[in-house]
Amino acid sequence: MYQLAPNIELLFTEAGDYPDRVRAAAAAGFTAVEMWGPTGADAPAKPKDIPALKAALDETGLVLTAQLSEPRTQFMIPPFDDSPFFDKLDEGVAIAQQLGCPRIVVGSGTGFGGSKRQVQLDKLIDIYTRASAQIAGSGITLVLEPVNGRVDHPGALLDRTAEAAYVARGVGSPFFGVLYDLYHSTVESEDPATEVAAAADVIKYVQIADAPGRGEPGTGAIDWPASLAILRAAGYDGPIGLEYYPTTPSAESVRFIQKVAAEA
Numbered sequence: 001m002y003q004l005a006p007n008i009e010l011l012f013t014e015a016g017d018y019p020d021r022v023r024a025a026a027a028a029g030f031t032a033v034e035m036w037g038p039t040g041a042d043a044p045a046k047p048k049d050i051p052a053l054k055a056a057l058d059e060t061g062l063v064l065t066a067q068l069s070e071p072r073t074q075f076m077i078p079p080f081d082d083s084p085f086f087d088k089l090d091e092g093v094a095i096a097q098q099l100g101c102p103r104i105v106v107g108s109g110t111g112f113g114g115s116k117r118q119v120q121l122d123k124l125i126d127i128y129t130r131a132s133a134q135i136a137g138s139g140i141t142l143v144l145e146p147v148n149g150r151v152d153h154p155g156a157l158l159d160r161t162a163e164a165a166y167v168a169r170g171v172g173s174p175f176f177g178v179l180y181d182l183y184h185s186t187v188e189s190e191d192p193a194t195e196v197a198a199a200a201d202v203i204k205y206v207q208i209a210d211a212p213g214r215g216e217p218g219t220g221a222i223d224w225p226a227s228l229a230i231l232r233a234a235g236y237d238g239p240i241g242l243e244y245y246p247t248t249p250s251a252e253s254v255r256f257i258q259k260v261a262a263e264a
Contacts, residue, residue, distance in 0.1 A: 002228060002261040003239040004254070005032035005065040007207075009044065011242060011250045018048050019056035026060035028251045029258065034066040034207075034241040038095045041070035041088065054099055064101040065239045066143070066179075066205055067092070073109045073127070080112055082127055089131060093138050103141050103205055105179055106131070111157030120157055125170035132173040143205045144168060145179040148187035152214070159188055165199040177204030181243070182227055186211040193230045200234040208257070209244035216244050216253040217260065224257065228264035 006012060006028075008021040015024035018035070025033050040047035057064060069092055071084050092104055106128065111120045124144075131142060144167055146158040158164050164178045180203045185192055196203065208227075210220030217224050231240075240261070246253035 002231075002237075002264050003032050003065075004030060004258065004261050005034045005063075005239045005241045006030055006250070006254065007035065007241055007243040008033050009036045010245055011253070014250060017052075019052045022053065022056040022060055022062055024250070026062055028254060030062065030254075032063040032065050032239055034064065034239075034243070035068075037068040037070040038092070038099075039070050039088075042068065042072050050095060050098060057099060063239075064099045066103040066105055066241060067096055067099070067101050069104050069106045069142075073107055085127075086131065086134065089134060093135050093140050096140050097138065102139065103143050105205075106142050106144050107147065108144070108156060108158035110155045121163055121167055122170070124158075124167045128167065128171045128176060129173075132171055132176050135175075139175075141175045141177060141204055143177050143179040145181060145207075146184060147181070148184040151187055152184070159184075161185055161190060161195040161199055165202050168202040177202045179203075179205045179207060181207040181209075182222065183207070183209035183211050183214055183244070186222060192227060196230050196234045196236070200236065203234070203236055205238060205241070206231060206236060207241035207243045209242075214245050215247045216242075216257065218256040219247055224260045225264070228260060232264060 006025050008018055012021040012024040015021050022033055038048050070088055073085050096104055112123055144164050146161055146164040147153040147156050149156050149159040168178050178199055210217050210222050213220050
């Protein structure tokens with residue numbers, strides 16, 4: 001059985017603000033949730049009430065499985081300034097620790113204009129090696145997410161699972177790995193069985209949505225029992241984030257994947 005973590009930016013919004021979304025997720029039978037950025041530096045552009053969110057997590061016993069780094073990593077325009085990311089990294093770690101969140105999601109941005117792809121990947125290794133050193137001893141794992149450039153993130157540098165795995169292996173830290181998002185992988189026409197098996201040693205978090213459409217599992221073409229079996233065969237037994245746009249009320253949209261996960 002997989003632990004599912006609804007994304008409270010997209011799910012249980014009917015309940016109100018973020019603390020009440022946590023409570024609604026608990027009432028729907030979940031033991032975990034995930035979210036985007038905590039401070040409003042990126043999406044959504046509104047700071048979360050961290051003490052109230054912590055109180056809701058403590059009250060329900062839910063675990064926060066992942067949050068986003070802020071600001072998001074964007075290096076395209078010279079002089080390729082990565083200082084805002086490093087300046088705010090410690091703050092993000094402190095919030096994650098306060099909320100009991102073990103993972104911070106990072107990305108590639110649009111890369112480094114004018115450089116060959118291999119050079120850009122190696123620059124990411126340098127950036128995240130330094131980031132891992134900066135937060136050493138915090139207990140927080142950084143997870144690098146490759147995203148699809150075909151529909152949702154045109155221009156993103158990292159759109160291939162294998163390249164994210166290359167970066168993760170280059171960083172070489174037990175507190176750095178890959179976020180494998182089955183939706184993004186599918187939209188990029190990757191074969192999940194091949195990609196997950198090849199990157200199994202560095203996959204440290206998983207997110208899902210159906211494709212096409214990015215709706216809840218069961219609304220697209222993905223074979224969900226087979227997909228969770230692929231994760232299981234590769235040895236992944238961590239939580240799975242539900243990062244989709246529901247087409248029905250949240251509590252209804254989760255029922256199918258809850259049943260599949262319970263049998264996986």
